[in-house]
Amino acid sequence: MSRRPGTGRDGTPTPGGRRLRAWAELLRLPALFTVPGDALAGAAAAGARPGRASLLAIGSSVCLYEAGMALNDWADRAEDAVERPHRPLPSGRVRPAAALTAACALTAAGLALAARAGRPALAVATPLAATVWSYDLLLKRTPAGPAAMAAARALDLLLGAAAGAGRVRPALPSAALLGTHTLAVTAVSRQETRGGSPTAPLAALAATAAVTRLLPGRALTTALALGYAGTAARPYLHASLNPSPPLTQRAVGAGIRATIPLQAALAARAGAGATALFTAALGPLAARTARRVSVT
Numbered sequence: 001m002s003r004r005p006g007t008g009r010d011g012t013p014t015p016g017g018r019r020l021r022a023w024a025e026l027l028r029l030p031a032l033f034t035v036p037g038d039a040l041a042g043a044a045a046a047g048a049r050p051g052r053a054s055l056l057a058i059g060s061s062v063c064l065y066e067a068g069m070a071l072n073d074w075a076d077r078a079e080d081a082v083e084r085p086h087r088p089l090p091s092g093r094v095r096p097a098a099a100l101t102a103a104c105a106l107t108a109a110g111l112a113l114a115a116r117a118g119r120p121a122l123a124v125a126t127p128l129a130a131t132v133w134s135y136d137l138l139l140k141r142t143p144a145g146p147a148a149m150a151a152a153r154a155l156d157l158l159l160g161a162a163a164g165a166g167r168v169r170p171a172l173p174s175a176a177l178l179g180t181h182t183l184a185v186t187a188v189s190r191q192e193t194r195g196g197s198p199t200a201p202l203a204a205l206a207a208t209a210a211v212t213r214l215l216p217g218r219a220l221t222t223a224l225a226l227g228y229a230g231t232a233a234r235p236y237l238h239a240s241l242n243p244s245p246p247l248t249q250r251a252v253g254a255g256i257r258a259t260i261p262l263q264a265a266l267a268a269r270a271g272a273g274a275t276a277l278f279t280a281a282l283g284p285l286a287a288r289t290a291r292r293v294s295v296t
Contacts, residue, residue, distance in 0.1 A: 021293075022093035027069045030295040031256055033286035035065045037263030037279040038153065038178070042160025044272035045171035050164070056117035057163035060125055061156050063110030068132040068152070071103035075136045083193045107133070114159065121163035128155040146186040153259075154179035157266075174266045177211050181262055184208065185255035188239065192248045201239035201251055208232045208258070215265050220273055224265035224280060231283075232258035253295045257286055 039057040043050060073080065073089050074096055081090040088094040107129050114125030135148040154175035161171035168175075184204035191200060208229055215225040235254035239247045260283040268276035286295075 022088040024293045026073055026088040026094050027066050029293050030286050030290040033282045034259040035061050037260055038156040039160030040275050040279055041174055041263045041266040042157040042171045043164030044267040044270035044275050045174040046161035046165035048164030053117045053163040056113050057160045060110045060113040063106045064129055067103045067106035070099045071136040074099040117163040120166045124159045124162045146183050149186040150179040150183035153182040180207055181211055189252045192252050195244045198240040198243050201236045205236040216269055221265050221268040224261050224268055228258050228261040256295050
């Protein structure tokens with residue numbers, strides 16, 4: 001009989017399996033599938049085909065994204081001890097020093113990969129890294145928090161454009177749409193542990209409708225745009241009708257997963273059909289992984 005990796009003969013997790021599980025939770029592994037589409041959509045918007053530079057941009061994006069995840073939990077460790085004691089740091093499964101070290105190492109790796117992709121890519125990755133650290137350490141609980149997160153996701157798309165084509169201007173409209181979506185998701189996430197008013201999920205629902213409407217009407221783009229709207233709209237509606245923590249968390253998770261069909265729609269809008277289909281294929285992987293590890 002085969003057994004799941006990281007478990008013993010009796011099916012219980014081994015010490016190594018428990019450590020891997022803790023780091024997967026810390027880094028929010030399912031959300032990782034939302035990262036490659038940023039660089040791919042950015043390259044497509046700039047008219048560049050995926051290649052070595054795009055792979056370097058994806059690697060840089062992954063490192064900077066996961067640096068933000070580790071730093072987020074390090075910065076929130078006292079609050080999580082009260083509201084989310086099961087998280088890896090307050091539960092003692094990952095040491096705070098290890099999380100901070102990982103954030104620093106991943107940031108350095110992300111900038112190094114961007115430098116390998118060229119000066120234009122590094123010129124975008126540097127403010128992206130600064131935005132990630134500023135959000136986690138300074139801006140998260142301020143009114144500027146959602147805007148900072150939106151800026152980080154928009155810069156991540158522009159990183160793909162800079163790496164692939166050496167220019168970002170053609171990708172600015174796509175970055176604006178992706179940033180709008182991220183702004184809406186982040187605004188909802190600010191009340192996911194306590195619940196709150198229906199204002200944020202209603203605003204997110206309106207933003208989703210606006211982004212969907214702004215995407216052009218090619219067949220593939222339309223199908224992907226409808227997939228984007230279908231992923232996010234119903235959970236937002238449910239959270240607006242009952243803004244309880246469980247429904248709000250479900251809406252946040254759906255909003256994060258909806259990033260993938262939006263990225264695919266943006267690539268399709270730029271005429272990169274193969275890139276769009278590849279990006280869309282990451283969606284089922286994200287959903288499958290989210291059944292084992294929470295995305296929020």
